[in-house]
Amino acid sequence: MTRLSRSIGALLVCALFMTLSVAEDTSTFVAPRGPGGKPDLNGTWRAMSRANFDLEAHAAKSAMALREGPIEPVPAKEVVALGTVGAVPAGMGVVVGDKIPYQPKALSKKRENQKNWLALDPEIKCYQPGIPRATYMPYPFQILHNEDALFFAYEYAGAVRNIHLVDPGPAPIDSWMGQSVGTWEGDTLVIVTTGQHDQTWLDRAGNHHSEALRVVERFTPTSSHTMRYEATLEDENIFTRAWTMRMTLYRLVGADAHLQQFNCVPFVEELLYGHLRKNPLE
Amino acid sequence: MKAPGPMHRPGSATIAIALVLGFVLALPAWAEQWQSPQMSWGVPDLQGTWTNATITGLVRFDEIEDLVLTPEAASQLEEGTADFFESIDEVPEGELAAGENVGGYNTFWMDPGRRLARVRGEIRSSLIVEPEDGKLPYSWRGYYRIAKRLWGLRSFDNPETRLLGERCILGFGSTGGPPMLPVLYNNHYQIVQSPGFVMILVEMNHDARIIRIEGERLPGVIRPWLGDSIGHWEGETLVVETTQFNPGQNFRASLRHFIYLSSDAMVTERFTRLSEREILYEFSVDDPTTYNQVWRAEIPMLAADGQIYEYACHEGNYSLTGMLSAERDEE
Numbered sequence: 001m002t003r004l005s006r007s008i009g010a011l012l013v014c015a016l017f018m019t020l021s022v023a024e025d026t027s028t029f030v031a032p033r034g035p036g037g038k039p040d041l042n043g044t045w046r047a048m049s050r051a052n053f054d055l056e057a058h059a060a061k062s063a064m065a066l067r068e069g070p071i072e073p074v075p076a077k078e079v080v081a082l083g084t085v086g087a088v089p090a091g092m093g094v095v096v097g098d099k100i101p102y103q104p105k106a107l108s109k110k111r112e113n114q115k116n117w118l119a120l121d122p123e124i125k126c127y128q129p130g131i132p133r134a135t136y137m138p139y140p141f142q143i144l145h146n147e148d149a150l151f152f153a154y155e156y157a158g159a160v161r162n163i164h165l166v167d168p169g170p171a172p173i174d175s176w177m178g179q180s181v182g183t184w185e186g187d188t189l190v191i192v193t194t195g196q197h198d199q200t201w202l203d204r205a206g207n208h209h210s211e212a213l214r215v216v217e218r219f220t221p222t223s224s225h226t227m228r229y230e231a232t233l234e235d236e237n238i239f240t241r242a243w244t245m246r247m248t249l250y251r252l253v254g255a256d257a258h259l260q261q262f263n264c265v266p267f268v269e270e271l272l273y274g275h276l277r278k279n280p281l282e
Numbered sequence: 283m284k285a286p287g288p289m290h291r292p293g294s295a296t297i298a299i300a301l302v303l304g305f306v307l308a309l310p311a312w313a314e315q316w317q318s319p320q321m322s323w324g325v326p327d328l329q330g331t332w333t334n335a336t337i338t339g340l341v342r343f344d345e346i347e348d349l350v351l352t353p354e355a356a357s358q359l360e361e362g363t364a365d366f367f368e369s370i371d372e373v374p375e376g377e378l379a380a381g382e383n384v385g386g387y388n389t390f391w392m393d394p395g396r397r398l399a400r401v402r403g404e405i406r407s408s409l410i411v412e413p414e415d416g417k418l419p420y421s422w423r424g425y426y427r428i429a430k431r432l433w434g435l436r437s438f439d440n441p442e443t444r445l446l447g448e449r450c451i452l453g454f455g456s457t458g459g460p461p462m463l464p465v466l467y468n469n470h471y472q473i474v475q476s477p478g479f480v481m482i483l484v485e486m487n488h489d490a491r492i493i494r495i496e497g498e499r500l501p502g503v504i505r506p507w508l509g510d511s512i513g514h515w516e517g518e519t520l521v522v523e524t525t526q527f528n529p530g531q532n533f534r535a536s537l538r539h540f541i542y543l544s545s546d547a548m549v550t551e552r553f554t555r556l557s558e559r560e561i562l563y564e565f566s567v568d569d570p571t572t573y574n575q576v577w578r579a580e581i582p583m584l585a586a587d588g589q590i591y592e593y594a595c596h597e598g599n600y601s602l603t604g605m606l607s608a609e610r611d612e613e
Binding site: 035042126127128142143144145146147148149151153158159160162164168172173175176177199258259260261263265266269272273276277278279 | 321322329438439440441442449450451472474475476477479481483487488489490492500504506507530589590591592594596597602603606607609610613
């Protein structure tokens with residue numbers, strides 16, 4: 001065996017060992033204990049995936065809103081001025097099994113939503129994001145967690161949800177953020193959310209649900225600074241079966257961990273009410 | 283030895299009176315000894331859902347001189363308020379003539395409380411305790427600011443000149459504060475704590491004020507709605523100092539009060555848990571460009587049974603569209 005081949009062999013062994021070590025690290029990671037001996041989830045977290053653009057795998061493109069061009073689709077007139085800032089980065093997709101299992105009619109609605117994104121996406125109007133979208137909006141959220149309470153405060157639109165640790169029974173009325181009940185399965189926080197109406201979307205690509213949606217989220221610490229996030233969605237009106245999305249959540253540190261305020265209501269007044277000004281702007 | 287007969291046993295009424303008397307006499311000592319529950323990291327536990335609803339106004343009525351009301355005067359005021367609320371629901375019979383006032387909310391939509399504020403056993407005629415007259419000590423500049431803002435409310439030319447509550451940016455009347463003041467409805471707050479933070483969820487409009495314990499101020503250019511709140515513990519009391527208010531939040535109006543706070547005003551709040559079901563909420567407002575002196579108020583926050591539901595205002599804001607479009611139609 002030459003010296004070169006020995007070196008390559010050693011490198012391969014090292015790489016294999018490192019790979020196994022990493023695998024072992026994440027699977028046997030024991031989260032620092034927090035309230036009630038459960039993993040300490042206190043902190044500010046953020047998804048870094050491209051899920052909010054489109055839960056499914058997608059290539060980069062020039063804009064979310066497109067129109068027919070002479071050669072290929074080009075940005076819609078309303079967003080041309082944004083240039084690169086309005087472009088969409090590629091995403092690996094977070095749907096387990098790649099495609100969301102829509103019923104045919106629901107798939108048609110998703111395509112209609114996509115065509116009319118500017119008019120219909122609730123995010124554009126600063127509406128509450130709903131669950132699970134709140135988790136992977138491109139803004140952080142803070143978890144406040146102790147023995148008696150569990151609360152999620154989201155930067156986007158100041159959305160909030162109180163996680164009930166004792167099931168209060170069915171939600172008395174449907175709402176934007178629904179009603180969430182949390183339990184622990186080992187080191188995994190399981191949150192079941194029901195009672196959402198059908199006005200929220202799942203991403204900017206027009207993926208949607210009905211008021212029958214039931215979301216089961218699973219938050220599992222995988223290192224001191226990461227959590228595996230899984231959300232299983234059941235909706236008999238929209239999907240052919242339950243399906244799951246999966247991504248990583250990252251703990252923010254230092255100045256990044258400060259949850260800023262993003263009250264976007266005043267930011268969309270021109271969009272929503274500008275035409276009602278005494279002197280509408282040109 | 284004479285067997286004790288019925289005549290020698292104290293009657294049940296006597297026992298009851300003795301028990302009540304004993305309890306009442308023991309109450310102050312018991313109350314003094316009450317220890318606030320602690321969080322696992324060693325700070326007082328303020329958690330829960332609380333309400334500051336009360337019919338005691340921020341400012342004292344001109345007709346009332348003293349801060350503390352007699353029980354008789356308090357009963358009269360509480361009964362009078364109850365009568366007033368009942369009268370709101372009285373709808374005139376028959377068709378309403380065109381052009382007549384159709385009224386506003388009935389009491390189904392209102393929840394201002396039914397009782398006057400009780401602080402340390404005193405029934406209060408105003409939430410303001412300083413100055414002694416229970417009035418807001420506006421300077422001339424303060425009056426000018428208020429007057430200018432009120433005058434501006436005549437305009438429906440643009441959404442930006444309307445009240446924050448109408449625009450669904452915050453709840454109205456300083457419900458979110460600070461200072462957090464009781465208003466006509468949705469006077470609930472949820473407090474959740476974590477190491478280094480105290481979060482106060484204001485029911486209207488689902489605003490989570492996250493107070494950083496011993497934290498550093500935000501850069502001066504960042505002026506959040508509800509200001510920038512830094513807290514610390516003084517024994518059993520949470521002390522929160524808030525400044526760097528968003529200029530849009532200077533004027534805060536409700537039916538019963540309106541206040542003006544300049545963007546650099548300093549509001550100091552003190553939260554002290556007095557019992558399982560009460561937090562004493564005290565605050566002072568230091569705003570020398572608006573007021574002649576620092577003014578202070580005290581409000582009981584009582585445990586609320588039940589949970590806070592979503593108050594999604596912006597998503598269903600048909601009012602602002604209605605107000606602006608009605609004005610355009612008039613023109």
